[in-house]
Structure formats: C-alpha cells, structure tokens
Amino acid sequence: MLDDVYNMIETFVRYARHISNILHSPMPRPKTTVKAPAASPTTTAPDPITQHLGERVRQLRAERGWSLQVLASASGVSRSMLSQIEREQANPTLAVTLRIAQAFGMTLGDLVQVADASSNITVIRANDRAYHYRSDKHCRIRTLSPLNLEKDVEFYEVELQPGGALRSAPHYQGTREFLTVEKGQVRVESAGDSELLHAGDSVSYRADVPHAIVNTGPKEAVLFLVDIYSNPGRARS
Secondary structure, three states: OHHHHHHHHHHHHOOOHHHHHHHHOOOOOOOOOOOOOOOOOOOOOOOHHHHHHHHHHHHHHHHHOOOHHHHHHHHOOOHHHHHHHHOOOOOOOHHHHHHHHHHOOOOHHHHHOOOOOOOOOOOOOOOOHHHEEEEOOOEEEEEOOOHHHOOOEEEEEEEEOOOOEEEEOOOOOOOEEEEEEEEOEEEEEEOOEEEEEEOOOEEEEEOOOOEEEEEOOOOOEEEEEEEEOOOOOOOOO
16 A cells, blocks of 8 residues: 555656746736837747647537526626636636535545646646645645646645644545654544654554644744545545
8 A cells, every 4th residue: 555655656756847837937927018019029829838728618618508697607706807818818716716626525635637738747836826725823734736636635834833733534445544744743633542742753544534634842843744535526525
C-alpha cells in the first residue's frame, strides 16, 4: 500500500505548469489611449492555456444548453467574468475556476486539464499563491500536488502557529491521512484517540471520522500531510 502511495506522490510533479499558468497569471492590463503604429500592432494573442480554458467553458456550456446567466447563477461567478473567460480575455483565480468546475459537476482538474504537456518535469514554486489552499493567522496550507491530479491522493504542507489547529469533518468512508512532523510538536486526534508527535515522527490515522491536528508546542509546527481517498468522487472537507 505504501509503495502505491509513494508512486502516486511521485506522479505529482507532472502536468502542473499549465495549471499554474491558468490560476496565477496576471490579469490583462487596461487598454491605453496611445495608438500603436499601424505596421506594428500591439494586440497579444491569448496564451494556449487561457485559450484552452475559454474553449473548455464554452464547450461545456453549449453541451448543456446553458446561457451565460444560467452558468453565472450556478457558479456564483458574474456573467461579465464568464464572458471574459470565454472570450479568452481573463485569467480567473483559483477560487473562480473552482466554482465554475463545481457548477458543471466536475473536479478542478477535469475542467482545466490539457491533454498534451510540453515537459515531463513540472515545478510548483514556493511562492506560487495558486497553490496556497488556506492562509490565516493560525494555519497556512500549501498544496504540493498538481491540482488536476488531486482525485485519489492529496499532498500538503501545513504550518500551524502555537495554539493553532486544523480540524476536519469526516471524509469519505475509507479515507486515511499520513502525517510527518518536520518541526515542532502536534497532537493528532482521530475520533476518540489522540497521539503526541514531535519533529521526525510520522503517523497514519482514520480520516473518515472527525479528526484534527493541534499545535501543542510553544513554536510554529510544520508538517507534511497526505490524504488518501478510497472514493475519487469525494469532496474536500
């Protein structure tokens, strides 16, 4: 089982660059009033990733016979933003893209996945905020696995401040979590059981029951967390 997990984690370095481009590219700059010379037009064609997402949303909407307003109501994304995405004039944030995917009843990866990749090696940079799943004064969670591959396994880096806790409702039946403490001291809770862990300790536990990770030490705790789902159709808690 662990060999399968490690093999699945190794695949996480594939196919993430196109996701990062979609979810973290800068928004288009406003048009200026300065006219470009007729012989040197300044209009920039949309990049392949932006074009792919626009085409994908148009295709899915057409297959369902939805108007832009119907999709806007289902996703909570404004009609004007959806129009810009379909016309390849906007690069939506992670939250916006996720809401669109959920409106179509799809995972984020199913929505944005591109069939062909230009490289076998993909890097998720430490400062890429597209992969910052949660960030507040108590807890910071960074996704270390490509978003389009998060179906059966998810890989995270978690930082907990003193007294901070990551509490979760039960995941789908059969879900387990594997945790390794890189720094600090934490208490892991699973249903009515708990264990105290220090730097270098690893643990696995049921995650289909209420579970939590609590920083019980005086300093920041850093840990690596792997969620293994038995049901690929699950949703995060």
